[in-house]
Amino acid sequence: MLSYISKRLFLGIIVLLGVAVITFTIARVIPSDPAVKWAGSRATEEQIEAARETLGLNDPLPIQFINYIKDLLKGDLGYSLRTHQPVAQELKTFIPATLELVFISFIIAILLGIPLGIYSAYMKNQLLDHVSRLFSIGAVSLPTFWIALIFQLIFYNYLGILPLGGRVSTEITILYELPDITGMLLLDSALVGDWYIFKDALIHMILPCITVALYPIGLVARMTRSALLEVLNEDYIIAEKSYGLSQNKILWVYALKNTIGPTAIVVTLSFGYTLMNTFLVEAIFSWPGLGNYVATSVVTLDYPAIMGATIFSAVTYILLNLLADIIIALDPRVRL
Amino acid sequence: MKNIINIDLIKPKIKEAKLSLYLLKKDKLTRIALYLSIFLFILALVGYWIVPYPQHIADEANSINKLQPPSMEYFFGTDELGRDIFSRVIYGTRISLITGLFSVGLALLIGIPLGAIAGTMGGWIDELIMRITDIFLSFPPLLLAIAVVSVLGPSLQNAMLAISLSWWPWYARLVRGQAISLKERKFVQAAKAIGSSNFKIIFKHIIPNTVSPVIVQASMDIGGVILTIASLSFLGLGAQAPTPEWGLMISTSRNYFLNAWWYSIFPGLAIFITVLTFNLLGDGLREILDPKTRKN
Numbered sequence: 001m002l003s004y005i006s007k008r009l010f011l012g013i014i015v016l017l018g019v020a021v022i023t024f025t026i027a028r029v030i031p032s033d034p035a036v037k038w039a040g041s042r043a044t045e046e047q048i049e050a051a052r053e054t055l056g057l058n059d060p061l062p063i064q065f066i067n068y069i070k071d072l073l074k075g076d077l078g079y080s081l082r083t084h085q086p087v088a089q090e091l092k093t094f095i096p097a098t099l100e101l102v103f104i105s106f107i108i109a110i111l112l113g114i115p116l117g118i119y120s121a122y123m124k125n126q127l128l129d130h131v132s133r134l135f136s137i138g139a140v141s142l143p144t145f146w147i148a149l150i151f152q153l154i155f156y157n158y159l160g161i162l163p164l165g166g167r168v169s170t171e172i173t174i175l176y177e178l179p180d181i182t183g184m185l186l187l188d189s190a191l192v193g194d195w196y197i198f199k200d201a202l203i204h205m206i207l208p209c210i211t212v213a214l215y216p217i218g219l220v221a222r223m224t225r226s227a228l229l230e231v232l233n234e235d236y237i238i239a240e241k242s243y244g245l246s247q248n249k250i251l252w253v254y255a256l257k258n259t260i261g262p263t264a265i266v267v268t269l270s271f272g273y274t275l276m277n278t279f280l281v282e283a284i285f286s287w288p289g290l291g292n293y294v295a296t297s298v299v300t301l302d303y304p305a306i307m308g309a310t311i312f313s314a315v316t317y318i319l320l321n322l323l324a325d326i327i328i329a330l331d332p333r334v335r336l
Numbered sequence: 337m338k339n340i341i342n343i344d345l346i347k348p349k350i351k352e353a354k355l356s357l358y359l360l361k362k363d364k365l366t367r368i369a370l371y372l373s374i375f376l377f378i379l380a381l382v383g384y385w386i387v388p389y390p391q392h393i394a395d396e397a398n399s400i401n402k403l404q405p406p407s408m409e410y411f412f413g414t415d416e417l418g419r420d421i422f423s424r425v426i427y428g429t430r431i432s433l434i435t436g437l438f439s440v441g442l443a444l445l446i447g448i449p450l451g452a453i454a455g456t457m458g459g460w461i462d463e464l465i466m467r468i469t470d471i472f473l474s475f476p477p478l479l480l481a482i483a484v485v486s487v488l489g490p491s492l493q494n495a496m497l498a499i500s501l502s503w504w505p506w507y508a509r510l511v512r513g514q515a516i517s518l519k520e521r522k523f524v525q526a527a528k529a530i531g532s533s534n535f536k537i538i539f540k541h542i543i544p545n546t547v548s549p550v551i552v553q554a555s556m557d558i559g560g561v562i563l564t565i566a567s568l569s570f571l572g573l574g575a576q577a578p579t580p581e582w583g584l585m586i587s588t589s590r591n592y593f594l595n596a597w598w599y600s601i602f603p604g605l606a607i608f609i610t611v612l613t614f615n616l617l618g619d620g621l622r623e624i625l626d627p628k629t630r631k632n
Contacts, residue, residue: 011470018471026483134365137619141612143563145570146586146604149593157594272476279478280567284590294482298571303486310475310483318474 001329008325012318017069019314024068027078027307029061037081037301077308082300087308090293095312096183097167098289101278104186104209106267109216114256114263116217117224122251124229132225136218144277148211148284155207162207165285168200208285212278216270223266227259234258261327268324272317359624366620372613380430387423393580403596413598416588421599424580425606431581432610435496436562440554442500447507448550452542454508455515457534466512469505477502478564485573492565492581495574499564503557510553514546552625556618559611566607582607 035052036043043051052058056067071078077087120132155162163169167185168178176197179188186205189198231237232255240250279291286292290309297305360366384390388411392398398418406413412421454465472480477499484498515538518524524541532540566583568574575581577588582603589599 011467014467015470015474018467019474022471022475023483026487130365133619137615138608138612141559141563141608141615143566143570143583143586143604143607143611145567145583146600146607149586149590149600150604153593153597153600276476276478276567280570283571294479295571298482298486298573301486301489303483306483306486310479313479314475317476321474 004329005326008322012322015318016315019311019318020069020072021065023307023311023314024065027303028057028064028068072311077311078304080297080302080305082297082302082305087305090305091290091308091312093183094288094290094293097185097287098275098278098282098291100184100186101205101208101212101282101287101289102271102274104205105212105274105278106216108209108213109220110267112213113217113220114224116221117263118228118251118256120221121225121228121232122247129225132221136222139214139218142214144211144215145280145284147214148207148281151207151211152284163204165204165287167204167288168197169204172197172200208281208287211281211285212274215277216267216274219266219270220263223263224259227262228255231255231258264327265324268320268327271320272313275313275316356624360620363620363624365616366624369613369616369620372609373617376429376433376610376613379426380433383426383430387420387426389420389423390427392419392423393427394578403592403599405596406598412602413596415585415599416592421585421602424585425582425602428580428582428585428603428606429610431492431575431579432562432565432607435492435565436558439496439499439503439561439565440557442496443503444507444550444554446500447504448511448543448546449538450504451508451511452515452538452546455512456519456538456542458516462512465508469508472502472505475502478567481564481568482571482573485568490573490576492569492575492579495565495568498568499561503561506557507550507553510550511543511546514549515542518542518545552618552621555614556622559614559618562614563607563611 035048035055035057038055039047039051056064059067075088077091079085080087080090083090116132116135120129123129152164156164172178176194178185178197179192179194181188181191185201186198189195189201228251237250237255240254245254278289279294281287282289282291283295290312294306294309297303297309360370384393387393398414401410401414401418402416404410404414404418410420410422412425415421415424450465450469454462480502481495481498484501485494488494488497519537519542524537527537527541565574566581566586569581569583570587572584572587575584577584585603586600586607589596589603593600
């Protein structure tokens with residue numbers, strides 16, 4: 001198993017290197033002249049030349065690439081064209097808010113998706129099963145940014161029970177100092193025991209989290225269903241049935257245990273897609289996360305910033321793939 | 337000559353096709369999706385001629401009637417320039433279907449040859465091509481597209497190009513798997529024995545035989561691709577005003593939606609229905625054509 005994991009690690013490193021080649025190509029080779037963009041629209045010849053020197057664009061491409069890799073290894077993602085600040089530093093302030101959103105959405109997805117999947121496997125080809133199929137396909141077909149607007153329309157505009165967006169109410173940002181330990185506001189306010197801020201932050205999370213969770217709920221439910229259907233035909237389940245164990249015990253204790261592997265894998269692998277949904281949702285709920293950062297960067301075509309976010313997402317995705325591989329390896333039934 | 341066509345090989349295929357047709361008849365949801373998708377294609381073809389205000393598809397402003405709620409005159413209301421949203425949404429079908437089909441087509445053009453080469457040649461060429469697909473697959477698809485478009489400049493063409501660039505690896509993988517099993521088949525071995533070049537084997541014998549599973553997969557992907565294009569347009573990286581693209585319309589509607597709900601609702605519904613149709617069709621086709629799920 002150790003050799004298997006080390007082989008996956010090695011492949012992961014190769015893929016990471018490939019990711020660097022692609023991002024380098026997009027950021028340095030395709031643009032006609034990054035220095036012009038860097039210097040701004042009213043720059044003089046000298047200023048553009050100076051920018052070219054700062055960005056290292058006068059070096060031959062292979063040297064530029066080696067420098068690029070060196071910078072990446074140091075965690076240096078270059079400078080934003082818009083703010084001229086280091087991209088890595090900017091990302092650091094935006095990432096926790098996004099992770100907070102993704103984590104909570106996944107918790108919702110698991111809490112709702114697994115029971116939904118279990119019941120639709122149990123009631124295969126009955127009404128609930130059809131509803132869950134329609135729901136999960138529907139959830140993948142929904143434009144996330146649109147459903148977010150609809151939620152705002154209903155819960156803010158018509159019912160007036162939930163806030164329009166943001167992480168906390170404006171008066172709280174003015175009157176209180178927000179705790180900043182991990183950057184995840186919900187966790188931080190709980191850590192310092194400030195329940196007033198905690199409650200406000202929680203209310204602000206409801207709409208964005210539900211919007212983001214829709215897709216993984218459907219996915220988890222479908223995966224649990226199909227894994228469970230496979231398990232329910234196994235001999236040991238039939239044996240348990242013939243011993244007279246209750247249906248609930250078989251379903252929730254013995255059968256479910258063996259579906260956790262495939263479901264866990266799907267959950268890790270759907271992270272990439274969920275992250276993308278988060279990106280679109282953040283812009284609508286003015287959530288100060290990575291997606292909002294990318295959306296703002298998109299407007300100004302600030303591609304170093306976009307590349308930085310891309311590299312971060314790709315690396316996270318590769319690591320999660322690795323995790324999924326390790327989960328597979330931990331299953332004693334799998335021979336490697 | 338009559339031995340060239342082996343009846344025993346074809347018989348189960350005919351039986352298979354009959355069974356699939358029977359299952360399609362039984363699966364109501366998939367059948368509805370099939371009819372809906374045909375309807376959408378017809379709408380895309382004739383949309384321009386049946387909408388009440390074809391002049392509103394372009395930029396013609398009519399600001400006296402701006403942001404009117406839905407009425408008998410304007411079924412879906414009007415936008416901030418007084419244009420009929422119904423006409424624009426209907427015409428948008430053409431834009432979404434065409435861009436969706438083109439993006440998938442381009443991805444197929446890249447993915448199929450690469451996958452076929454990898455599967456047929458094997459060895460280091462296979463390793464190389466597959467590692468490249470791994471690399472492309474490790475980017476979240478929308479984000480790679482965002483990165484590419486932000487460098488190339490925002491436009492519908494660039495958005496399509498960017499999406500194909502992030503979609504082809506799936507087809508390469510699929511075709512590679514097919515090619516690996518095809519290359520052991522007798523007709524390929526025979527072609528090899530008479531000295532056909534690798535090029536000829538790949539393009540004349542392998543690729544034509546991978547077409548059907550690839551078509552099924554591609555039809556399943558169209559929904560996702562249309563959604564991605566709409567997302568790019570929503571971010572301002574796809575279609576540009578005054579194109580009546582659904583994602584772009586929702587993006588513009590954000591400035592008005594608290595007072596004009598119809599402006600956001602209808603283009604979004606159009607995206608949802610279109611994508612849902614193709615996804616249901618794809619899901620149904622998979623259930624029907626895959627012997628594994630069929631048993632259940």
